[in-house]
Amino acid sequence: MTMEATIKNYKLEDWSRRWVDRETAFHVAGVNHILQNFFDQVRGDTVFVPLCGKTLDMLWLAQQNCTVVGVDGVETPVQEFFAENNLDYSVRQLNDDVKIYKAKNVDITIFICDLFASKPELFGMQFDLIWDRGSFVAINVDERAKYTCLLSNLLAPEGKWFLVTVDYDDKILGEPPRTVSEEDMRQFAPLNFTKVYSDLTKAYNPKVEEMIENAYVIIK
Ligand SMILES: C[S@@+](CC[C@H](N)C(=O)[O-])C[C@H]1O[C@@H](n2cnc3c(N)ncnc32)[C@H](O)[C@@H]1O
Secondary structure, three states, X not given: OOOOOOOXXXXXXXXXXXXXXXXXXXXXXXXXXXXXHHHHHHOOOEEEEOOOOOOOHHHHHHHOOOEEEEEEOOHHHHHHHHHHOOOOEEEEEEEOOEEEEEEOOOOEEEEEOOHHHOOHHHHOOOEEEEEEEOOOOOOOHHHHHHHHHHHHHHEEEEEEEEEEEEEOOOOOOOOOOOOOOHHHHHHHXXXXXXXXXXXXXXXXXXXXXXXXXXXXXXXO
Protein backbone atom coordinates (compact mmCIF):
# COMPACT_ATOMS: atom_id res chain seq x y z
CA MET A 1 0.00 0.00 0.00
CA THR A 2 1.30 3.50 -0.85
CA MET A 3 1.79 5.86 2.10
CA GLU A 4 0.39 9.32 1.47
CA ALA A 5 2.49 12.29 2.57
CA THR A 6 1.09 15.64 3.64
CA ILE A 7 1.61 18.20 0.89
CA LYS A 8 4.04 20.67 2.38
CA ASN A 9 4.18 24.31 1.35
CA TYR A 10 7.75 25.23 0.38
CA LYS A 11 9.63 28.38 1.34
CA LEU A 12 12.86 29.59 -0.24
CA GLU A 13 14.80 28.17 2.71
CA ASP A 14 13.47 24.70 1.85
CA TRP A 15 14.95 25.10 -1.65
CA SER A 16 18.17 26.38 -0.17
CA ARG A 17 18.40 23.28 2.04
CA ARG A 18 17.72 21.03 -0.96
CA TRP A 19 20.60 22.61 -2.86
CA VAL A 20 22.89 22.18 0.17
CA ASP A 21 21.78 18.57 0.72
CA ARG A 22 21.97 17.87 -3.03
CA GLU A 23 18.32 16.83 -3.21
CA THR A 24 18.34 18.13 -6.74
CA ALA A 25 17.37 15.21 -8.96
CA PHE A 26 15.20 17.70 -10.90
CA HIS A 27 18.43 19.03 -12.41
CA VAL A 28 19.26 17.12 -15.58
CA ALA A 29 22.65 16.80 -17.18
CA GLY A 30 21.52 17.73 -20.69
CA VAL A 31 19.29 20.13 -22.59
CA ASN A 32 15.55 19.49 -22.34
CA HIS A 33 14.34 17.53 -25.37
CA ILE A 34 10.90 19.20 -25.41
CA LEU A 35 12.53 22.63 -25.63
CA GLN A 36 14.79 21.47 -28.44
CA ASN A 37 11.99 19.76 -30.37
CA PHE A 38 9.51 22.65 -30.16
CA PHE A 39 11.88 25.60 -30.23
CA ASP A 40 11.11 26.46 -33.85
CA GLN A 41 7.43 26.86 -32.93
CA VAL A 42 8.02 29.07 -29.91
CA ARG A 43 11.30 30.83 -30.67
CA GLY A 44 11.83 34.44 -29.73
CA ASP A 45 14.75 36.81 -29.27
CA THR A 46 14.29 37.27 -25.53
CA VAL A 47 13.69 34.39 -23.14
CA PHE A 48 12.74 34.43 -19.48
CA VAL A 49 13.58 31.33 -17.43
CA PRO A 50 11.73 31.52 -14.09
CA LEU A 51 13.09 29.46 -11.18
CA CYS A 52 16.02 28.56 -13.38
CA GLY A 53 18.28 26.62 -11.01
CA LYS A 54 21.35 25.75 -13.08
CA THR A 55 19.53 24.39 -16.10
CA LEU A 56 21.67 23.91 -19.19
CA ASP A 57 18.65 25.02 -21.22
CA MET A 58 19.84 28.59 -20.58
CA LEU A 59 23.14 27.91 -22.30
CA TRP A 60 21.42 26.23 -25.24
CA LEU A 61 18.98 29.12 -25.61
CA ALA A 62 21.88 31.59 -25.63
CA GLN A 63 23.51 29.47 -28.34
CA GLN A 64 20.32 29.96 -30.40
CA ASN A 65 21.10 33.71 -30.23
CA CYS A 66 18.54 34.47 -27.56
CA THR A 67 18.93 37.00 -24.78
CA VAL A 68 18.36 34.85 -21.70
CA VAL A 69 17.22 36.11 -18.31
CA GLY A 70 16.86 33.67 -15.42
CA VAL A 71 15.78 34.08 -11.84
CA ASP A 72 16.41 31.92 -8.81
CA GLY A 73 16.10 32.71 -5.12
CA VAL A 74 19.06 30.53 -4.16
CA GLU A 75 22.60 31.58 -5.07
CA THR A 76 24.23 28.12 -4.98
CA PRO A 77 22.86 26.82 -8.32
CA VAL A 78 23.68 30.11 -10.01
CA GLN A 79 27.29 30.04 -8.83
CA GLU A 80 27.46 26.42 -9.98
CA PHE A 81 25.95 27.27 -13.38
CA PHE A 82 28.73 29.74 -14.15
CA ALA A 83 31.50 27.59 -12.65
CA GLU A 84 30.44 24.29 -14.26
CA ASN A 85 30.07 25.89 -17.69
CA ASN A 86 33.34 27.83 -17.42
CA LEU A 87 31.59 31.14 -17.99
CA ASP A 88 33.19 34.44 -17.07
CA TYR A 89 30.73 36.70 -15.27
CA SER A 90 30.26 39.84 -13.23
CA VAL A 91 28.20 40.13 -10.04
CA ARG A 92 26.29 43.20 -8.92
CA GLN A 93 24.33 43.68 -5.70
CA LEU A 94 21.39 45.77 -6.92
CA ASN A 95 19.86 46.24 -3.46
CA ASP A 96 19.29 44.23 -0.26
CA ASP A 97 17.01 41.78 -2.08
CA VAL A 98 18.50 41.41 -5.54
CA LYS A 99 21.89 40.30 -6.85
CA ILE A 100 22.63 40.04 -10.56
CA TYR A 101 25.02 37.60 -12.25
CA LYS A 102 25.85 38.49 -15.84
CA ALA A 103 27.88 36.33 -18.18
CA LYS A 104 30.60 38.15 -20.11
CA ASN A 105 30.72 36.21 -23.38
CA VAL A 106 27.18 34.85 -23.71
CA ASP A 107 23.90 36.69 -23.34
CA ILE A 108 22.78 35.26 -20.00
CA THR A 109 21.78 37.27 -16.93
CA ILE A 110 20.53 35.66 -13.74
CA PHE A 111 18.76 37.53 -10.97
CA ILE A 112 19.08 36.11 -7.47
CA CYS A 113 15.85 37.08 -5.77
CA ASP A 114 12.50 35.78 -4.64
CA LEU A 115 10.37 35.79 -7.79
CA PHE A 116 7.29 36.61 -5.74
CA ALA A 117 8.93 39.66 -4.20
CA SER A 118 10.00 40.99 -7.62
CA LYS A 119 8.23 43.45 -9.86
CA PRO A 120 8.13 42.92 -13.65
CA GLU A 121 10.09 46.19 -14.09
CA LEU A 122 13.09 44.60 -12.35
CA PHE A 123 13.91 42.63 -15.49
CA GLY A 124 13.78 45.69 -17.70
CA MET A 125 11.84 44.12 -20.56
CA GLN A 126 9.00 41.87 -21.60
CA PHE A 127 9.91 38.53 -23.12
CA ASP A 128 9.11 36.80 -26.40
CA LEU A 129 9.35 33.42 -24.73
CA ILE A 130 8.99 32.15 -21.18
CA TRP A 131 10.60 28.73 -20.80
CA ASP A 132 8.91 27.18 -17.80
CA ARG A 133 10.23 23.75 -16.87
CA GLY A 134 10.39 22.92 -13.15
CA SER A 135 8.93 26.30 -12.24
CA PHE A 136 5.10 26.26 -12.27
CA VAL A 137 5.31 22.72 -10.87
CA ALA A 138 7.68 23.90 -8.12
CA ILE A 139 5.60 26.70 -6.65
CA ASN A 140 2.99 26.18 -3.96
CA VAL A 141 -0.56 25.70 -5.22
CA ASP A 142 -1.75 28.81 -3.34
CA GLU A 143 0.83 30.89 -5.26
CA ARG A 144 -0.39 29.88 -8.73
CA ALA A 145 -2.72 32.81 -9.34
CA LYS A 146 -0.01 35.32 -8.34
CA TYR A 147 2.56 33.48 -10.46
CA THR A 148 0.31 33.47 -13.52
CA CYS A 149 -0.32 37.19 -13.12
CA LEU A 150 3.40 37.92 -12.72
CA LEU A 151 4.37 35.87 -15.75
CA SER A 152 1.67 37.26 -17.99
CA ASN A 153 2.96 40.76 -17.17
CA LEU A 154 6.41 39.63 -18.26
CA LEU A 155 5.18 38.17 -21.53
CA ALA A 156 5.37 40.44 -24.58
CA PRO A 157 2.01 40.93 -26.39
CA GLU A 158 2.87 38.37 -29.07
CA GLY A 159 4.98 36.25 -26.72
CA LYS A 160 4.67 32.56 -25.88
CA TRP A 161 4.81 30.92 -22.48
CA PHE A 162 6.06 27.39 -23.03
CA LEU A 163 5.10 25.39 -19.95
CA VAL A 164 6.06 21.84 -19.05
CA THR A 165 3.98 20.20 -16.34
CA VAL A 166 3.76 16.81 -14.70
CA ASP A 167 0.66 14.81 -13.89
CA TYR A 168 0.95 12.10 -11.21
CA ASP A 169 -0.19 11.35 -7.69
CA ASP A 170 1.84 14.02 -5.89
CA LYS A 171 0.55 12.92 -2.49
CA ILE A 172 3.11 10.12 -2.70
CA LEU A 173 5.92 12.65 -2.31
CA GLY A 174 4.19 15.55 -0.59
CA GLU A 175 6.71 17.92 -2.17
CA PRO A 176 7.45 19.38 -5.61
CA PRO A 177 6.98 18.69 -8.40
CA ARG A 178 3.29 19.33 -7.92
CA THR A 179 0.82 17.74 -10.24
CA VAL A 180 -0.98 19.94 -12.77
CA SER A 181 -4.23 18.63 -14.24
CA GLU A 182 -6.17 19.96 -17.24
CA GLU A 183 -8.59 21.50 -14.74
CA ASP A 184 -5.67 23.28 -13.02
CA MET A 185 -4.64 24.61 -16.42
CA ARG A 186 -8.11 26.03 -17.03
CA GLN A 187 -8.10 27.63 -13.58
CA PHE A 188 -4.56 28.96 -13.30
CA ALA A 189 -3.54 29.60 -16.85
CA PRO A 190 -6.62 31.55 -17.88
CA LEU A 191 -4.97 32.59 -21.11
CA ASN A 192 -5.16 30.68 -24.36
CA PHE A 193 -3.33 27.43 -24.03
CA THR A 194 -2.70 24.52 -26.37
CA LYS A 195 -1.31 21.18 -25.33
CA VAL A 196 1.49 20.29 -27.73
CA TYR A 197 3.09 17.31 -26.00
CA SER A 198 2.13 14.52 -23.62
CA ASP A 199 4.12 11.41 -22.78
CA LEU A 200 5.16 9.16 -19.95
CA THR A 201 8.42 10.29 -18.44
CA LYS A 202 10.89 8.79 -16.02
CA ALA A 203 10.11 10.15 -12.57
CA TYR A 204 13.20 11.45 -10.85
CA ASN A 205 12.08 10.07 -7.52
CA PRO A 206 12.04 6.25 -7.23
CA LYS A 207 8.92 6.39 -5.02
CA VAL A 208 6.92 7.53 -8.06
CA GLU A 209 6.11 4.79 -10.53
CA GLU A 210 4.50 6.74 -13.31
CA MET A 211 4.51 10.36 -14.31
CA ILE A 212 3.05 12.00 -17.39
CA GLU A 213 4.80 15.06 -18.75
CA ASN A 214 2.69 17.59 -20.63
CA ALA A 215 3.76 20.70 -22.50
CA TYR A 216 1.56 23.69 -23.28
CA VAL A 217 2.00 26.78 -25.38
CA ILE A 218 0.21 29.68 -23.70
CA ILE A 219 -0.47 33.00 -25.39
CA LYS A 220 -2.12 36.18 -24.13
C1 LIG B 1 12.56 22.34 -9.27
S1 LIG B 1 13.85 23.50 -9.35
C2 LIG B 1 13.87 23.72 -11.11
C3 LIG B 1 15.11 24.35 -11.65
C4 LIG B 1 15.14 24.44 -13.18
N1 LIG B 1 13.99 25.12 -13.73
C5 LIG B 1 15.31 23.09 -13.81
O1 LIG B 1 14.47 22.71 -14.61
O2 LIG B 1 16.31 22.42 -13.52
C6 LIG B 1 13.08 24.98 -8.74
C7 LIG B 1 14.04 26.14 -8.51
O3 LIG B 1 13.29 27.27 -8.11
C8 LIG B 1 13.97 27.99 -7.10
N2 LIG B 1 12.91 28.72 -6.37
C9 LIG B 1 11.91 28.18 -5.66
N3 LIG B 1 11.08 29.13 -5.21
C10 LIG B 1 11.57 30.31 -5.67
C11 LIG B 1 11.14 31.66 -5.55
N4 LIG B 1 10.06 32.01 -4.85
N5 LIG B 1 11.86 32.62 -6.17
C12 LIG B 1 12.97 32.30 -6.89
N6 LIG B 1 13.43 31.04 -7.02
C13 LIG B 1 12.74 30.05 -6.41
C14 LIG B 1 14.73 26.92 -6.32
O4 LIG B 1 15.88 27.42 -5.69
C15 LIG B 1 15.09 25.91 -7.42
O5 LIG B 1 16.36 26.16 -7.96
